[in-house]
Amino acid sequence: METLYSVTVGILTACSVFLILRGRSFPVVVGITMLSYAVNLFLFSTGRLTIDGAPIYGTQETYADPLPQALVLTAIVIGFAMTAYSIILAVRTRGELGTDEVNQQDNSTEGNR
Amino acid sequence: MWQQHLAILPILVPLLAALLQLMPWGDRPQPKRRAIGLLASLLTLVLSIALMVQVNQDQMLVYALGNWSAPFGIVLMVDKLSALMMLVTAVLALPVLIYGCYAEDNLGSHFQALFQFQVMGIMGAFATGDIFNLFVFFEVLLISSYALLMHGGGKFRLRTTLHYVLLNLLGSALFLIGIGTLYGVTGTLNMADLATQVQQLSGDQAALAKAGGMMLLIVFGIKAAILPLHFWLPQAYSTTTGVVAALFAIMTKVGVYAIVRVYTLIFGPEANELALIAHDWLWVMGLITMLAGAIGILAARDLRLLVAYLVVISIGTLIATYSLNGTETTGAMLYYLIHSTFITGALFLLADLIAFERGKTASRIVSGKKMAHHSTYSVMFLIAAIAIIGLPPLSGFVGKLMIMEAATPNGATFWLWGAMLGATLIMIISVTRAGSKMLWHTLSGKANEQSAPLGKLSAVAILLSLSVAMTIFANPIRNYTDGVAEQLYDIEQYPSRVLTKGVE
Numbered sequence: 001m002e003t004l005y006s007v008t009v010g011i012l013t014a015c016s017v018f019l020i021l022r023g024r025s026f027p028v029v030v031g032i033t034m035l036s037y038a039v040n041l042f043l044f045s046t047g048r049l050t051i052d053g054a055p056i057y058g059t060q061e062t063y064a065d066p067l068p069q070a071l072v073l074t075a076i077v078i079g080f081a082m083t084a085y086s087i088i089l090a091v092r093t094r095g096e097l098g099t100d101e102v103n104q105q106d107n108s109t110e111g112n113r
Numbered sequence: 114m115w116q117q118h119l120a121i122l123p124i125l126v127p128l129l130a131a132l133l134q135l136m137p138w139g140d141r142p143q144p145k146r147r148a149i150g151l152l153a154s155l156l157t158l159v160l161s162i163a164l165m166v167q168v169n170q171d172q173m174l175v176y177a178l179g180n181w182s183a184p185f186g187i188v189l190m191v192d193k194l195s196a197l198m199m200l201v202t203a204v205l206a207l208p209v210l211i212y213g214c215y216a217e218d219n220l221g222s223h224f225q226a227l228f229q230f231q232v233m234g235i236m237g238a239f240a241t242g243d244i245f246n247l248f249v250f251f252e253v254l255l256i257s258s259y260a261l262l263m264h265g266g267g268k269f270r271l272r273t274t275l276h277y278v279l280l281n282l283l284g285s286a287l288f289l290i291g292i293g294t295l296y297g298v299t300g301t302l303n304m305a306d307l308a309t310q311v312q313q314l315s316g317d318q319a320a321l322a323k324a325g326g327m328m329l330l331i332v333f334g335i336k337a338a339i340l341p342l343h344f345w346l347p348q349a350y351s352t353t354t355g356v357v358a359a360l361f362a363i364m365t366k367v368g369v370y371a372i373v374r375v376y377t378l379i380f381g382p383e384a385n386e387l388a389l390i391a392h393d394w395l396w397v398m399g400l401i402t403m404l405a406g407a408i409g410i411l412a413a414r415d416l417r418l419l420v421a422y423l424v425v426i427s428i429g430t431l432i433a434t435y436s437l438n439g440t441e442t443t444g445a446m447l448y449y450l451i452h453s454t455f456i457t458g459a460l461f462l463l464a465d466l467i468a469f470e471r472g473k474t475a476s477r478i479v480s481g482k483k484m485a486h487h488s489t490y491s492v493m494f495l496i497a498a499i500a501i502i503g504l505p506p507l508s509g510f511v512g513k514l515m516i517m518e519a520a521t522p523n524g525a526t527f528w529l530w531g532a533m534l535g536a537t538l539i540m541i542i543s544v545t546r547a548g549s550k551m552l553w554h555t556l557s558g559k560a561n562e563q564s565a566p567l568g569k570l571s572a573v574a575i576l577l578s579l580s581v582a583m584t585i586f587a588n589p590i591r592n593y594t595d596g597v598a599e600q601l602y603d604i605e606q607y608p609s610r611v612l613t614k615g616v617e
Contacts, residue, residue, distance in 0.1 A: 020283065025275060032282045039289045046297035068296070071245060075289055078252050082285070085259060086278050093271045102275070 001049055005041070012038035025090040025100045032086065036079040043072045119167055120176035120191045122160045123199055123236045126153055131229035146225040147214045153229060154207045157236070161196070161203040168196040172600065173610050175242070183612045184306045190242025190611055193597040194447075198239040198370055201451050202363050204579070205458050206232050212462055212572035213356040215565075220265040220354065227264075231257040231360060238367050242611060244295070245302045247371065248288050251336070255281050258364065261357045262349060273348045280335060280345050288332040294325030305611035307379045308604060311387055319386040326380050330391050333375070337368025338428055339395075340402040347409060350421035355465020358417070362458040365424060366450060369431050373443070373601070382438065383604050392436045396525075399433025400532045402426075407536045410543040416464045416476040419547055420457065423501055426536050427453040433529055434516050440602050441519040444595035449512035451590070452583055456500045456509065459576035463493055466569060467551065472561045478547045480554040485564035491552045493573055498548060500580040502540045508583035513537070515591060 012034055019031025047065025055066035094100040115122075130153030134146045168174055168191055176189040191199075210228060218224035234254025241247050259281075262274045296302055298321045299310035314322050331342070338346040346365070350358045376391045384390075406429055409422030431453070434446040464476050467490055474481035484490060496507070503509035513533060520529045583590060600606070 020279075025279075028279055032279060032286070035283070035286045039286045039293075043289055043293045046293040048297075067302075068293075071293075071296075074245075074249065078249070078285070081256070082252075082278075082282050085256070086275075086282060089259075089271070089275050089278055093275050096268050096271055102279075 001051075005045060005049060009038050009041050009045070012041070023102055025093060025102050028102060029083070029086050029090050033083050036075070036083065040072050040075055040079070043075055044068055046071075116167065118176070119160070119164050120174045120189045120240060121178075123157050123164060123203070124233055124240060126157050126160060127229040127233035127236065129153075131226040131233065134226040134229065135223070143219065143225075147218070150210055150225045150229060151207075151214065154203070154210050154232070157232065158200075158203040158207055161200040164191060165196040165200050168193055173606070175611050184301050184303050187246050188242045188303065188611060189240045190305065190607075191240050192607075193593075193600050194370070194373070195239045197447065197451075197594070197597055198366070199236055201366075201454055202232065202235050202239070205363055205454055205576075206360065208572040208575040209356060209359045209458060209462070211575075212359070212569050215569050217354060217356045221263070224261070224264055227257045227260050228360065230254075231261060235363060235367055239370060242304050243302050244292055244304055244307065244375075248285070248292060251288065251367075252285065254364070254367065255285070258361070261360070262353050264357055265354045267352075269352045273345075273352045277345050277349050284332045284335040287328050291325045291328035291332065294321055294328065298322045298325065303611065304374070304378055305607040308381070308384070309608045311379055311384050313385075315386055323387055323390055326375070326387065326390055329375055330372070330394065333368045333371045334398070335368070337365050337372060337432065338402075338425060339368075339432055340398045340405055340429075343402060343405065343425055343428075346425060347418055347421040350424065350461070351415060351417040355417075355461050355468070358421075358461040358465075359458040362424070362454050362461065365428055366454055369428065369435070369450065372432070373435055377443075377601050378604060378607060381604055382602070389438060392438055395432050395436035399429050399431075399436055400528055402429030402432065403532045403536045405429075407539040411539060413543065413547075414478050416467065416478060416547055416551065417461070419478070419543060420460045420464055423460070423540065423544075424453075424457050426540065427457065427501075430513075430516065430533060430536075433532065434520065437520060437525055437529075439519070440595065440598040442516070443598035443601065444591065445512070445515035445519040447594035447597055448515055448583075448587075448591050451594075452500070452508040452512045452580065455576050455579045455583075456497060459493075459573050459580070460497050460501060462569070462573045462576065463490065463497060466490065466565050466573065467494075469565055470561055470563050471551075472563060478550050480550055480556055482558060483555045483560035485560055485562070486570065487552070487555070487560065489570065491548075493570075493577060494548055494552060496577050496580070498544045500577070502544055503537050504541070506584060508580045508587070511584055511587045 016031045016035035016038060019027045022028055047068035050062055050064040053062040053064040054060055055064045057063050130149050133149050138145045174191040178187050231254055234250050234257060237250035238247060241250055259278050262277055263270055298318050299307055301307055301310055311322055334342045380387050380390050382388055403426050406422050406426030409425060410419050413419040413422055431446055431450055434442050468476035470484035471481045500507040500509045503513040517530055
């Protein structure tokens with residue numbers, strides 16, 4: 001199980017890094033979203049993977065660490081808001097600048113910026 | 114009664130103020146929102162002073178949220194360093210907000226509330242004693258900064274905000290991975306507890322914790338704008354409105370604070386196998402950051418861009434000085450940190466004023482028409498320039514002198530002195546060039562008509578006078594920062610104070 005889990009996290013991360021290095025804002029946003037999935041999975045595993053364990057100490061032989069679950073929940077909420085914001089921002093940028101190239105240099109009005 | 118909650122009040126006051134400001138306040142909400150904001154900022158300032166006095170008495174305030182004892186619940190841990198940084202934030206925020214209240218807040222919606230949220234996030238980041246809580250407060254201050262950076266709108270702000278947001282989202286993801294790794298190895302998130310746990314690690318576990326720790330360095334490096342991660346800063350700071358840039362003068366210091374906290378307390382000199390994992394990197398990167406900033410100011414053709422690169426130089430100085438890892442150098446560094454926060458705040462506001470009154474030439478470093486308050490700005494610019502460059506007699510000189518003096522016994526003299534003096538020389542050249550081009554060689558003819566309100570000028574004057582005050586009271590301030598540094602390096606007291614605090 002650990003192998004499968006870590007391979008999943010690894011592939012997600014690798015794909016997201018590839019996407020983040022693209023030059024257009026849409027793939028970058030998708031890449032960041034993917035990275036946040038990978039991070040959430042990773043965080044979840046930091047309490048070690050347990051099967052059939054309640055997150056309550058003392059009730060069973062095996063128990064799951066509840067803290068990473070709380071952390072993941074926080075991370076999901078924050079990540080969700082951030083993703084929404086960055087998508088809106090990317091769409092606005094696309095609308096106002098007419099391109100979704102992240103780094104296009106335009107020397108029109110602001111000169112030496 | 115209220116004293117026992119003192120540690121959390123500087124976080125709660127801005128939060129409540131922001132929520133109040135978000136209420137519908139009738140047809141003309143702005144005056145009421147401004148009143149709430151100013152009142153809250155004043156109250157935060159008073160509370161920060163009270164907090165500092167209290168911390169001086171008790172050494173450290175530990176506030177267990179919900180009364181859950183330390184390694185299990187989240188605690189706020191306000192030591193002298195936190196109290197100092199919170200006071201600096203409050204002192205900077207008030208004049209910047211006064212400046213913002215002169216119609217700057219009408220450029221976009223909810224500036225006032227976002228400002229308070231921003232202050233809340235910064236205060237929280239300084240106060241917390243839990244590394245995941247640090248992440249949460251980082252997000253709070255980042256979310257408000259995303260919106261503030263956009264304040265006023267416009268194409269260029271959109272693009273730089275997009276860069277800033279994407280970069281910081283990546284930073285947040287790395288932060289979580291770093292925290293997760295540390296938690297996986299040590300089983301705790303409390304910083305003081307982490308310090309004790311990390312000391313006992315060895316072998317594979319130590320290597321894993323090291324990976325997590327270095328990941329955090331990247332995150333804090335993005336926030337503080339250390340060399341390979343500084344490219345967002347000049348663009349972001351120079352395209353946004355002056356008032357936001359001035360508030361952001363403290364933002365890079367949040368990164369510096371996080372570095373100082375984590376790499377002294379958790380991966381500090383007493384962490385056995387993991388002792389000082391970041392310091393070699395910080396040393397080299399700090400020096401190169403100074404160099405990069407110096408190249409930047411030479412190339413800058415815009416006053417705001419120039420000031421942004423001056424921020425980069427000061428960050429390099431702070432980081433390189435911190436990496437020398439001694440109480441004396443850290444004490445000197447903290448003095449310089451306070452100075453550079455106030456003076457860059459003042460410079461961003463001043464650049465904004467100059468850009469406004471010059472009209473068409475704005476803040477570009479070219480000759481332009483005379484301004485309505487030409488001589489006042491010239492004097493202010495002179496004072497600010499002397500302070501930021503580090504010429505005698507103002508606080509920049511005192512700060513640099515302290516750093517160099519403290520660095521002497523460490524054998525790092527050659528590189529640090531060379532980098533600092535070289536950067537200073539380049540600063541003299543560039544800042545003088547900017548000043549003489551913009552303020553001296555004015556075009557003949559009538560002065561521009563636009564005139565900024567005096568209240569805005571007074572905000573700049575307050576920040577500049579802080580630099581003068583820091584020069585006059587250099588000795589008491591230095592004594593205090595030395596005390597801060599001594600406490601910071603007395604690592605053993607942290608677990609004993611934080612972890613014993615529990616349910617009574």
